[in-house]
Amino acid sequence: MSKQMTGAEMIVEALKDQGVDTVFGYPGGAVLPIYDALFQQNAVGHVLVRHEQGAAHAAEGYARSTGKVGVLLVTSGPGATNAITGLTDALLDSIPLVCLTGQVPTHLIGSDAFQECDTVGITRHCTKHNYLVRSIEDLPRILHEAFYVARSGRPGPVVVDLPKDVQFASGLYQGPLNIQHKTYQPRLKGDAERIREAVAMMAKAKRPVIYSGGGVINSGPQASKLLRDLVALTGFPITSTLMGLGAYPASGDNWLGMLGMHGTYEANHTMHDCDLMIAVGARFDDRITGRLDAFSPGSKKIHIDIDPSSINKNVKVDLAIVGDCAHVLEDMIGVWRAEGCKADEAALGAWWKQIDHWRARKSLAYRASKTTIKPQYAVQRLYELTKDRDTYITTEVGQHQMWAAQHYHFEEPNRWMTSGGLGTMGYGLPAAIGTQMAHPKSLVIDIAGEASILMNMQEMSTAVQYRLPVKIFILNNEYMGMVRQWQELLHGGRYSESYSAALPDFVKLAEAYGGKGIRCSDPADLDRAILEMIDYPGPVIFDCVVSKEENCFPMIPSGKAHNEMILAELSDDAGVEIGSIIDEKGKMLV
Amino acid sequence: MNAIAALSPYASVLGKSNIERHTLSVLVDNEPGVLARVVGLFSGRGYNIESLTVAEVAHGEHLSRITIVTTGTPEVIEQISHQLERIVPIHKVTDLSMQDRVIERELAMIKVHGTGEHRSEALRLSEAFRAKVIDATIESFIFELTGSSAKIDDFVELMRPIGLVEVSRTGVAAITRGAKGM
């Protein structure tokens, strides 16, 4: 498998060998040889985005919806710097990406040459790893290593910076087969002794809960299946983070809904009062824990994670199992079965009774309206009208994102693409494009806010060019709603710069791009309009005009504990000053 | 500020005041940028570096050994080790302070100016510390001293009133006692 070729040809060859069928990119001087090599073959397709940030998010959407590594290709200087937000997003959400960047020729590096920037220096902090390829001899190894590092262990983005002279040079290409990484070999199997101990703790638990996260999705579909098996076997209640939605089906009996800042009352109370917490591929993020010293104070905690640095980072746990979710879950189930373990039925019965009591609070309820479309209602109708189809959902960032997480219910993993860790407005449309490229026949919907969508609106042009029938479903409240909500809660309702005072006419905008625009403001007309959107065979911008000042509840205010949630009823009470609920220390937090 | 630091998700609420000093030994693949990764990790995540030394220890295999002296609560020190392990070209991280028998040494060159009584006092003290004279003029000495950081601190403090001009220190190198390697 070793053949003489140019650097640019090697790059294309390596992409083929790595099973890459689609690259998201934007050309420029420093990557012209690679574009030339792409031009002369058909195995690797290219999607021309309209901004390099879009290429990164598209590659993320592609990766998250397929489990494969997403690839982007950008030029030196501004091409690379434009991709930074997307790389950082992928780092925080553990999404495997390989980002190929052009660079000025090696002899010009350091001379402030045209479109030179220190790409490896700039991206060192926002990638899992990065490389500057200094000679053609290193190129094949580095390319294959980049894919290996991106997908192995805790996945993440990897940058390969490619000086133009290396792209032109010629050398011997090598396939991926005999590349063994010297230092990076993450551990997959969990420690058998600890797994036995975990199972013993589970069999003794009286008030257990499984808290699962994005690591289950990262681990692959088998992990989700095993998670379901474990829940069925034990009868334990299960909640998940924003990043883990779909690993356990929302229709499952043991499902408590999402936990955390905008999670359900039952999920957060179950976490607070449990005596055993089993964290599976979740990282105790501050959106989850709330006030740390009041986080689930009475529980023993088991943490399964492939990255040792996730363990004891924010919350001290009693039993840590370092390993891949699927491997560890499989062994846990094996031990549970082999040792004939049984959950404490009586205790579990009482625990479920308590949980049902919390469930009865119906914390996701909201006041319906006959005259205006409530954003929650819009998501509910979207769900009802799309749930029986082959649907993928992406989001932007804000209230609409949380309402999507609360009211759109996921039955399968890899169906939900959202920016959790970085919270990047502008993520959803390019991510939908990447998802649609991977699943051309599926229905892909970006649940958006009117402010976020404008951050990468230009990608509508990409959707039109490639005939990608993505649907942009904007919950248009004319506000940066999430900002407005915090200003209401923390800053006395002084809505500084959070009103979208000048918005485009989204229907005309869609038409200007060559897509279809639909506007709906009447709840009675919503179903019809949504069906019209679904049935249209091309990209659609749906301007769903919703009530302007709706807040997203329930909510754990910053600096508060799980059992100090604000519910919608309370906040509607006249006379309750929401602003006074958050104290000075809480205001300091984000 | 303290109350906020304790509430921050990153600062563990469990250890507020038990700051410890640890010496970490890090074996790395000596590829370009690896030192920048290590240093960047400390600055990016707000960890302290008291001293850092680095040199290649196996030319053939391109292995370098970085010795870092850092301070933090036990939880933070554990995080530092794990965060270092995430850096792809790092082979191994050992917290030498968790080992029972470690030897730590630092080398310093200390320039002292003085004549008459000051000059002979400097020389007497250097003998007591077993420092070597590696350069001399009629009004100055340069001493070379190897030992623990505390010993060097002590010597430098004694030289200060006598006529300390400047100090150059290597930072700590460390190794465990006995036959076993890291």
Ligand SMILES: Cc1cc2nc3c(=O)[nH]c(=O)nc-3n(C[C@H](O)[C@H](O)[C@H](O)COP(=O)(O)OP(=O)(O)OC[C@H]3O[C@@H](n4cnc5c(N)ncnc54)[C@H](O)[C@@H]3O)c2cc1C
């Ligand atoms: C406006 C806004 C509001 C938000 N509100 C909420 C909220 O209310 N609730 C909520 O849950 N989130 C919320 N988030 C998201 C939040 O910020 C975090 O992104 C999210 O909680 C992290 O999810 P996670 O713990 O599953 O971790 P992820 O970021 O998905 O990390 C995965 C973890 O699993 C590990 N892992 C990876 N692969 C494997 C493997 N193969 N095997 C084992 N372990 C593995 C990783 O090391 C890591 O520790 C919000 C975000 C925004 C933008």
Ligand SMILES: Cc1ncc(C[n+]2csc(CCOP(=O)(O)OP(=O)(O)O)c2C)c(N)n1
């Ligand atoms: C790039 C970026 N800038 C700023 C923010 C801060 N921010 C979070 S939500 C939000 C408002 C989003 O408004 P919109 O898209 O209309 O969504 P809504 O909350 O109204 O549903 C802002 C500005 C962010 N998350 N990302």
Ligand SMILES: [Mg+2]
């Ligand atoms: Mg809005």
